[in-house]
Amino acid sequence: MAYDEKLAGRVRKALARYKTVGEIKMFGGLCFTLRGHMCCGVLKDELVIRVAPERYEKSLAKPHVRPMDFTGRPLKGFLFVGPKGLKSDHSLKDWIDLGLRYVRALPARHR
Numbered sequence: 001m002a003y004d005e006k007l008a009g010r011v012r013k014a015l016a017r018y019k020t021v022g023e024i025k026m027f028g029g030l031c032f033t034l035r036g037h038m039c040c041g042v043l044k045d046e047l048v049i050r051v052a053p054e055r056y057e058k059s060l061a062k063p064h065v066r067p068m069d070f071t072g073r074p075l076k077g078f079l080f081v082g083p084k085g086l087k088s089d090h091s092l093k094d095w096i097d098l099g100l101r102y103v104r105a106l107p108a109r110h111r
Helices: 005-015 053-060 089-104
Strands: 021-026 029-034 037-043 046-050 065-067 078-081
Touching: 005 029, 005 037, 005 089, 029 089, 037 089, 046 089, 053 065, 053 078, 053 089
Parallel strands: none
Antiparallel strands: 021 029, 029 037, 037 046, 046 078, 065 078
16 A cells, blocks of 8 residues: 555545645655645655745654655655644644645646
């Protein structure tokens, strides 16, 4: 299993209010996009969140969070949130909203 289907379903539910959300299988996981930009994703049993540069260090200091480093090299601006940080729907929504705030501030990408 490349990504946790249950977690992916919870993310879909949290993003359901946005009509322009896309899904792309990427890096062995599932990536969710808004207006052409990656917002969040699911890799194994962890949530991947894209955060604004000015919120990166503060977000990284929270429990159950680590740099996104699946290649052995941290990807700046992306974090992994472990399962213990996603137990409630409220905590999941808070993380997703953090990613959405950043992505909504970016210009739409046209393909």
